[in-house]
Amino acid sequence: MDKIIQIIERIYSDGFNDALRGKLISRILEGKRNIISARKQGWDESDVVLITYADQFSAANEKTLSTFRRFYNNYLASAFPIVHFLPFYPWTSDDGFSVKDYYQVAPDYGDWRDISAIKKSTRLMFDFVCNHMSAESEWFKGFIDQRPEYQNFFITVDPGVDLSAVTRPRALPLLTPFTFADGETKSVWTTFSADQVDLNFANPNVLLAMVDVLIHYLEQGADYVRLDAVGFMWKTPGTSCIHLENTHLLVKLFRAIADIVAPGTKIITETNVPHKDNVSYLGNGGDEAHMVYQFPLPPLVLHAIRTQSVSTLKRWASVLPPKGDGRTTWFNFLASHDGIGLNPLRGIIDEQEILTLVDTLENEGAKVNWKNNPDGTRSPYELNVTYMDALTPPVCNDDERLARFTLAHALLLTFPGVPAVYIQSVLGSRNDYLGVERLGYNRAINRQKYSESEIEALMAQPENLRARTLEALTQLITVRQRHPAFHPDSEFSINEKCHGVLEIIRGNAQEEKITALFNFTDRPQSLSLGQGQYQELIRGEFINGNAITLGPWQSLWLN
Incomplete structure (x- = not known):
């Protein structure tokens, strides 16, 4: 607890008074009392994570979490002892990452009893969407209505302030105008979209509210907690507003709280940025994140397969800081609900190679998202494509498609760290162009949802690419789980x-x-x-x- 107070004092100095301190300590101790089941300490070769949506599968007259539990137990449980549910709370946009209510399960998915039922057969990873929340949330409505309890919960900025140095992950405006209860229109900080308003962690009451959310997730059974878009949490105009010292201190604080409330909980930071910034979230190896996403791995494996050259991949991997002390490790993945990030390639390969890769895949049907640069130019930010289609030109047959895909995932499972596989990869999914057309955004290309009967019918056909993909991945994972040499910390x-x-x-x-x-x-x-x-x-x-x-x-x- 002394460590927590020291971090608080570094962030807020004298702005965190005795009353606030008392509330914080009381909530931490309450959370510790409420948690009965112990977390697994550390990690080993058996740990493989499935990344999925809570509404990935559906069946008539049934909540989607119940459907998922049945499909998971029938097809996935033997290979994936950890399930990462992408945000399953009530939401308004971005497929869940614009959260309306941190404390509820979206009604169409089920409720906390469904989460508890799934928890009986797997460990769970929750998303803590800590940087922003929905413009339709009660918190933001209270802020717009100028209710005292929500004063300064979000960030208003004079449009005349120079924000040109702020890092922009999207080609969208940084500020969004909102009309307040008194009739005044103010510009509110919205890093990712007009529906995702950034929380103001400079207000100690916001910190208390978000700590309560974190502890609530631990009480509901989270074994792993993913800090979404965490690099943007602290804002200081005139700076890049990413990776600031207070952002790192907030991560250290969340880690220290989790260590008290539920020892063994893994804190994972999601920062889709160049490698040196990403690994900075491991702190001194024992005081910040337990794991960081290995963001360079997906585009580097893609680059190696597309160029048929392993030199760049080998050069990057050979200088990775060693992890072998059991305190930190890598969170390795090849595909996710987002696209294949290109920022992590910058500084590893030159910009022209990145643009060549982007042009090749775009000509084959991939979509591209762009970001604005401080000098007014724009750069490709991510490729939107399933990993299956990213690896292989459309003219290739399914045998070659599966061979390239299996090679990439064998590499994933060999790398030091804990591997995670996205549900679309598990299911051998191809680009969902109808989804892009229907939903109107590029990332829908890799977010297809299925009826249970539809996907089971495909899995029942041994020659189908989906069934072959699941079989190949399950075989690889099963072998990995039997061999201690694949322990995340082994040499x-x-x-x-x-x-x-x-x-x-x-x-x-x-x-x-x-x-x-x-x-x-x-x-x-x-x-x-x-x-x-x-x-x-x-x-x-x-x-x-x-x-x-x-x-x-x-x-x-x-x-």
Whole structure:
């Protein structure tokens, strides 16, 4: 508790009085008393996360969480012991990330009893949308109505203030005009959209309110807590308003509170930014995030497969800070509900290579979202495309499509850290152009929803790409979960064995060592590991190390 008070004093100085301090401490102790079940301490090779929406599957006359629970238990439970539900609270836009009420489950999805029922067979990851909330929320309505309890809950700015230095993640206005109860129109800070109004953490009462939300999620069973868009939490005009010192202190505060209320809870920061800024959220290794999203991995794997060259991927991965002390690790993924972020590539490959990749995929049907730069120009911010379609030109057949996809996910599962797989990848989804047309935004291309009967009928066809994809991923994950060399903290080295072939070694000779080989080319590759016999874990075959041949897009895990 002393650590929490020290952080508070650094953020607010004398602005956090004894009454506020008493409320904070009281709520933390109440949350600690309310939590009965213990969290898993640390992580291991069995931990694989499924990223999904709460309304991903539907059935007639049934709440979607009930439908999801049945589908999960029938098809996904053996491979995915952790489920990350994207925001399942009442919302008004951005597929859940514009939250109306932090304390409720969206009625169409179910209620907290449904979350509790799912919790019986899996661990859960909740989204804490801490930077902003819906313009239709009661909090913001109270602010517009000028009710005293919501005074300064959000941020108003004189339009004449110079905000040109502020980092812009979207090509949308930073400020949105709203008319208040007294008839005055004021400009309100809206980083992401007019319906997503930024909370004012400079107001200590906002901090108390958001700490209450965090503890509520812990009480409802969150094992992992994802801090969404966390880099933008603190605003100081005249600065970039991203990654500011007080933002880092707020993350440290959330971590310290979770450590008291529910020890073992994992705090994960979502910051789709260049690598050096992203890893800064690990703090000193024990006082900030437990995990950070490995944002460069999706575009770098895509770049390697599209160029049939592993040099850039290898160069980046070989200088990753080692994680082996059990205090922090990477949260690895290839696809998510958002697009494939391009900002994390900046500083790793040059801008022209990024633009070439964007042009190639856009010509093949991918969508592109753009961001505004301080100098008035704009740059591509993300590619909107399913990972299946990103990896493979449309002219290829499903056998090659699945081979490239399986290679990418074998690499994901080999990397140090905790892997996460998005539901559209699990289901082998292709670009949903009808969804883009119907909903009117690019990200809908990778957010298709399904009726339970529809998806089960497809999974019942062994030759269908969706069924083959689920089978291939389940097999890879099952093998990973049996081998301690894949522990997130085990030793890691990476080499370019020959052009287009990547070698990753996990573990050590004293315990278990696995040599993983990945052929990122469309031609067979022959090589030698030296004298000796290896067991290939994915297929269960035995291979002579003196003469190994990898087929096009093939991966091997050799023990």
